[in-house]
Amino acid sequence: MPPIDQWGAFEPQAGSPVALAALLLAVLYVRGAIWMWRHGRRWAVARTASFLIGCALIVAVTTFGVNRLATDSVSALMFQQITLLTVVPPLLIAGSPGRLLLRSTPHTGLGRLVLRAAHAGLRSRFWRAALHPVVAIVIAMLLYPVLYLTDAISVIMRVPFGHDLFLAIVLVLGVVSATPLWSSDPLPRVPSFAARFVDIVVEIQIHAVIGLILLRTSTPLFSAYATPTGSHDPVIDQAIAGTLVWTYAELPMFVVLIVCLSRWRARDVRTSKQRQHAEDAELDAYNEYLATLSRGRQGS
Template sequence: MDHSGHGMMPDLPPFTLGRGLEWSADPFFLIACLAGLGLYGWSVVRLRRRGDQWSTARTVSFAVGVLTIGLTMCTKLNDYGMVMFSVHMVQHMIISMLSPILLLLGAPMTLALRALPTAGKGRRGPRELLLALLHSRYMRVITHPAFTIPMFIASLYALYFTPLFDFLMGSQLGHIAMMVHFLMVGVVFFWPIIGVDPGPHRPGYLMRMLELFAGMPFHAFFGIALMMASEPMVKTFQHPAASLGIDALSDQGAAGGIAWGFSEVPSVLVLIALLFQWYGSEQRQARRKDRAADRDGDKELEAYNAYLASLSGRQG
């Protein structure tokens, strides 16, 4: 299937879910997905071989996250997404709001730091470089809410309501760049909120919830704007092929409904994950306090026994 531009796409039959899920791989995303799964699997095996444990739930989460990217970019959803606004919006929502959450819950950076060998004293290997990047000024900037929230919003309004979207959709390279951008914006937006990997910006749980809900209403407003428009707003999808059997304005309305409705899905998923993380954090703190109290109690008992021993010595 030729992705070199909207005008060069061959006619497609009317969209159905069955057709959309047929295999039609984008080579870039296919290689990236296989590489991601391979590196993650190698790291897990490396840990297990040396007797360390790694959460099965994290492995499953990361694998499903990669599979959602593969589903979005390596099936005919990608072909139909080049000519139908509604299908494109499904791609956008999955790759920017579902895939990042699943990938982040897989803790790939933590796994890499545990799997990579240390370079030795005074040397910098891959592990040391990764650790330096995670705590760099660059990461502090791109994971700060003053950057992540405006970027999350701009990825909708500044892209779709300017000629930039049509320019990017005009070539395969531009389309790949746009999808990678959607994925990375989702990662940096959700990382400070639910990411379990180490990072420079890690606010309290209440602030994380506020960050989450600060960005989501703009998705709803964007969807409503598309649904209420009286004419097609994106040139790429203005003149759908007759073989698709769709009306451009109706398809745009469907795209708006998808953008509006989909914003609720990650909100619920992230909120559930946050509540579990918060509960786990409170449990860990309680256990630490109990251990500290036990140690203090032991010290008090030892001091009391020493005091009794000293009294006994005096009496003797």
């Protein structure tokens, strides 16, 4: 494994095009937020900060030394994957970019086309299917056990621009799988809390299994990373990758698990209070009815 200080060395010349996409997203988001503030419309600074932090993390893992070292170190690649798959998406989603798009886009010219596309997406069967809780589990299976236990990751890393394409796909799939769990924006499908809970628990188990396999295997699993070079030991490197999956990848999942359970309980408490108020109103109306009957009998 390369020294950890090399991971944090700023190397824009070896950066990924994904970093440019993140910078563009940040500029567009800030433009929308400024438009809201200039027109006297409320837009939370916390949302803006969350989205920009997410974009900054994308730039960091795709322009710092960890991006260059990912072609030689599977632990560096795993760090990139976990960051883009499980850490960055919640930050982007918490920024409510969809809501900002709908509120800040003008209703004339090109803006009208953008809004039409956004509304079409909300009614799209494709996105409704993509946001099904099962899809998130399939994504986790593809990007961990299938990708690494079949050594498909070595094939990807040997393809020209395979690394950059892989990072872009991981980020997109991370946003797709995290949206049903984190988003407060309008969605084509809103899964139940029970479905979210099952999704989170299954993903946690997938991380645990693949992490344990990488940590305990005593032979190199990946042909693209199997050659020792200098201080680089491929077995130790993949063990570090397994440790990252078992720890770094689990932290966001435990956070969303706590958030899911808290929202579930709050929803149940709110529903119970509403039901109790409705029952009390019905009881008051019935008592009033009985009192009216009693007064009528006394009057006769």
